[in-house]
Amino acid sequence: MDWPVVWESRGILLHGFAVTLELSAIAIVGGGIVGLVVAVIRFARVPVVGPILRVYINIGRGTPLLMQLFFIFFGFPYFGINIDAFAAAVIALVAYTGAYVAEIVRSGLESVHRGQRDAALSLGLSFPQMMRRVVIPQAGIVALPPLVGLFIGVIKDTSLTTIIGYNELMNVSQSIVARAPNAIFTVYVVLAALYFIVCYPLSLLASRLERRALVGQQR
Amino acid sequence: MTELEGDRAGSNGANRDIVVVSHVYKKFGATAVLRDVSMRVCTGEVVVIIGPSGSGKSTLLRSVNGLERIDAGEIWVDGIPVHRRKNLRQVRTRLGMIFQQFNLFPHLTALDNLTLAPNLVLKHSRTEANEEAMALLDRVGLKDKARAYPGQLSGGQQQRVAIARALAMKPAVMLFDEVTSALDPELVGEVLNVMRGLARDGMTMVVVTHEMAFARDVADRVVFMDAGVFVEEGPPGTIFTSPADPRTKQFLRRVLEK
Numbered sequence: 083m084d085w086p087v088v089w090e091s092r093g094i095l096l097h098g099f100a101v102t103l104e105l106s107a108i109a110i111v112g113g114g115i116v117g118l119v120v121a122v123i124r125f126a127r128v129p130v131v132g133p134i135l136r137v138y139i140n141i142g143r144g145t146p147l148l149m150q151l152f153f154i155f156f157g158f159p160y161f162g163i164n165i166d167a168f169a170a171a172v173i174a175l176v177a178y179t180g181a182y183v184a185e186i187v188r189s190g191l192e193s194v195h196r197g198q199r200d201a202a203l204s205l206g207l208s209f210p211q212m213m214r215r216v217v218i219p220q221a222g223i224v225a226l227p228p229l230v231g232l233f234i235g236v237i238k239d240t241s242l243t244t245i246i247g248y249n250e251l252m253n254v255s256q257s258i259v260a261r262a263p264n265a266i267f268t269v270y271v272v273l274a275a276l277y278f279i280v281c282y283p284l285s286l287l288a289s290r291l292e293r294r295a296l297v298g299q300q301r
Numbered sequence: 302m303t304e305l306e307g308d309r310a311g312s313n314g315a316n317r318d319i320v321v322v323s324h325v326y327k328k329f330g331a332t333a334v335l336r337d338v339s340m341r342v343c344t345g346e347v348v349v350i351i352g353p354s355g356s357g358k359s360t361l362l363r364s365v366n367g368l369e370r371i372d373a374g375e376i377w378v379d380g381i382p383v384h385r386r387k388n389l390r391q392v393r394t395r396l397g398m399i400f401q402q403f404n405l406f407p408h409l410t411a412l413d414n415l416t417l418a419p420n421l422v423l424k425h426s427r428t429e430a431n432e433e434a435m436a437l438l439d440r441v442g443l444k445d446k447a448r449a450y451p452g453q454l455s456g457g458q459q460q461r462v463a464i465a466r467a468l469a470m471k472p473a474v475m476l477f478d479e480v481t482s483a484l485d486p487e488l489v490g491e492v493l494n495v496m497r498g499l500a501r502d503g504m505t506m507v508v509v510t511h512e513m514a515f516a517r518d519v520a521d522r523v524v525f526m527d528a529g530v531f532v533e534e535g536p537p538g539t540i541f542t543s544p545a546d547p548r549t550k551q552f553l554r555r556v557l558e559k
Contacts, residue, residue, distance in 0.1 A: 201404035201463075204366050205418035205470060206394040215417060219408050 084265035088272050091258045098254030099276050105250055106237040106280075109175035113236070114229075116176060117183020122213060124184065125191045135184070142181025148242050150174045155246040167248040171240070179236050186232060190225030191217055223295050230288040234281045241277075251276060319344050319474055319505055320365060325374030327360055327529075334360045335371070336529040342474065347506045349516040349537075352526035353552060358509040359401075361526070362476050365507070366396045379473055394422060397467030397475040401482050403459040405451035411438065411462045412447040415469045423470065430469075437465040441495050457488030461495055468499075475499065477508040513556055517541055525549045 088095070120135050142150075155170035165173075194217050202212040241252035255273045259266045320342040327335035334357045342348050350358045363369040365376055367389040376383040378392045405414050415434035419425040425433070438444045441461040443454075451459050460480055467475060477496065481489045493515050500506060500519045510516060516523055517537045524534040525544070533546045544550050 195402075195404070197400055197402050197404035198406065200363075200368055200398075200400065201406070203389075204368060204393050204396070204398040205466070206390050206422040207418060208390060211421050215421065216406055220406075223408075 084262065084268045087258065087262045087265035088268055091254075091269075094254050095251070095258070095272065095276075098249065098251040101249055101254075102237070102240050102251040102276075103280070105171060105175065105240045105243065105248075106233075108172055109179050109236050109240065110233050112172070112176035113179025113183050116180030118187055120180060120184035121187035121191060124188050126209065138177075139181045139184050142178055143185065147174065147178050147239055148245065150178055151242060151246055167243065167246045170246055171243040171248045171250075175236065175240065175243070178239075179232070182232050183229065186228045187221065187225050190221035193224050194220045227288050227292040227295055230284055230291060234284050234288070237281055237284075238277060316343050316345065318342065319379055320507065321375075321377040322361070322365065323375045323377075325361070325364065325376060326372045327357075327364060327369065328372055329360075334529050335364070338374070338526075338529070338531055340524065340531065342505060342507055344473070344505050345503050346521045347500045347504075347508065347519055348522050348524060349508045349510060349520035350524045350526055351510065351513070351516060351552070352532075356526045357529040358526050359478050362398075362478050362507060362509055365476060366393050366398055368398075390422070394470055395473045397464075397470060397472035399460070399463050399467055399475065399477045399480045401479040403451070403456070403463045403483070405459050405463055405466070407451050410448050410450055411443065411454070414451070414462060415466045418466075419469050434465070434469055437468050438462070440468075440498075441465045442491075455488060456484045457491045460484065460492045464492075464495055464499075474505045474507065477506065477510065479509050479511065481510065481512060511556065513541070513553075525552065527552070 120139070124132050124135055126132075151170060151174045154174050155165060155167065158165045158170070198216055198220065199212060202216040207215070240250055243250055244253035244256060247253065251273065255269050258269050262269075318341045320340070322338060322340040325335050325338045326333070338357070338361060340348070340361075350361070352358055360369055364371050365378065365383065367383050367386060370386065371384055374384065379395050381388050381392050381395075383389070383392050405411075406417065409417065412431065412434050415437060416425075416427070416430035419430040419433065420427065435444060435447060438447055441464055443458060443461055443465070446454060446458060446462070451462070454462065463480075464475075480496075481492050484492065489512070493512060496506070496508070496515070497519055508516075508520070520537045522534055523537045523540040525532045525540060525546070525548075527548050532548050533540070533544065540549065541553065544553060
C-alpha cells in the first residue's frame with residue numbers, strides 16, 4: 083500500500099471530492115427542478131408541450147449518460163457553440179437527472195387518488211393550490227425513496243465526466259495514478275471510500291423513507 | 302332559454318332557483334349518461350335523487366360543480382353559467398360537495414382539512430379559520446378529533462369531517478354523492494343525522510342516495526332517475542306510495558324489499 087502517495091495528494095484529492103460534491107448537488111437540484119416542472123406539465127396533460135416533454139424523457143432515459151456527455155461536449159462546438167467541460171457536465175447531468183426525476187415524480191403524482199383532486203377542486207382551490215397543498219405532499223411520500231435512490235446513482239455517475247476531462251474526483255485520482263502507477267490500488271481504495279461515505283448514508287435514508295411510505299399507506 | 306333569463310333576473314327573491322339544469326347531455330365514450338336532463342333547485346329545498354346504479358345520478362351532481370364537462374345544455378348555479386367553464390372556482394365556493402369515499406386529505410389533521418380552503422380561497426386568517434373550523438367540528442360532534450388524522454377516524458367520523466369541511470366554505474348548496482354507500486351499516490346513522498340537522502336548519506341540499514327512509518323523511522322532492530333521464534319526480538309521499546311510472550315502481554319494489 084502506498085499511503086504516502088495518497089497523503090501527499092490529499093490536497094488535490096479533497097479538491098476533487100469537493101468538485102464531485104458540487105457537481106452532484108447541481109445535478110440533483112437542477113435535475114430535481116427540471117423534473118418537477120416536467121412532471122407537473124405532463125400530469126396536467128398540457129397539450130403539445132406535454133408530448134414534446136415525453137420525447138425529452140424518452141431520449142434522456144433511453145440513451146447512455148456517457149453518450150449525452152459526448153454529444154454536448156463535442157457536438158456543441160460542431161455547431162459553433164464553444165462549451166467547457168464544466169458546462170457540458172452540468173447540462174448533461176441536469177438533463178439526464180431531470181428525465182428520470184420527471185418520471186418518478188409523475189408516477190408519484192398519478193398515485194394520488196383521483197378523489198383528492200375532486201375534493202380540492204370542489205373546495206374552490208386553483209390548480210397550483212391543489213398541486214402544492216394536496217397532491218404534491220402526498221406524491222412526495224411515494225416518490226421520495228426512489229428519488230433518493232436515483233440521486234445516489236447520479237453522484238456516482240458524475241465520475242463519467244472525467245472522460246471529457248472535468249476535474250472531479252475520478253479525474254483527480256487518475257492523474258495521481260498516472261504520476262505514481264504503483265499507488266493505483268491504494269488510490270482507488272481511497273476513491274471508493276470517498277464515494278461510499280456519501281452514498282451509503284443516502285441509501286440508509288432511502289430505506290427509512292421507504293418504510294415511512296409503507297406505514298403512510300396503511301394509515 | 303328565455304325562461305331561464307327570467308329566473309336569473311329574479312335572483313334576489315326569497316325562494317329563488319339557485320341551481321338550474323337545463324337540457325343537459327353527457328356521454329362517456331359511446332354511453333349516454335345524461336340525456337336531456339333538466340332540474341331546478343330552489344333555496345332551502347332538499348331534493349333527493351334516487352335510481353339504479355349507473356343511471357347518471359353522480360354524473361349529474363358532478364356536472365353541477367363542473368367536475369364533469371357536459372356535452373350540451375346549460376347549468377346555472379346562483380346565476381353563474383357552469384357550462385361555460387369560466388368562473389368555476391367562484392361556482393365551487395358556493396357549492397359544498399361530499400363524496401362517497403370521503404376524500405379527506407390524509408396528510409392533514411381534521412382541523413387542517415377544514416381550514417385549508419377558507420385559508421387559501423377565502424383568504425381567512427389562520428385564527429379566524431381555526432375558530433370557525435372548531436365550531437363546525439363541534440356541530441358534527443367531533444370537536445375532540447380536531448388534531449386527529451383521517452386515518453385515525455372511523456368512516457362515519459371521516460364523512461362528518463368531510464361535511465364540516467364543505468360547510469367551512471359557507472356554501473349556498475350542498476351536494477351529497479352517495480355519502481353513506483361506503484360506510485359500515487352501523488355508521489350510516491351518525492352521518493344521516495348530521496344531514497337531517499342541516500336540512501332542518503334550512504340548507505339547500507341535493508342528495509344522491511340509496512337510503513330510502515332518509516329520502517322519505519327529509520326530501521321536499523324526490524327525483525327518480527334511470528338510464529340518464531328523469532323518469533318522474535314529486536313529493537316523497539307521492540313517489541313512494543303511488544309512483545306513476547312502471548320503472549319507478551319496479552325500482553322501489555326491488556330496493557324496499559331487501
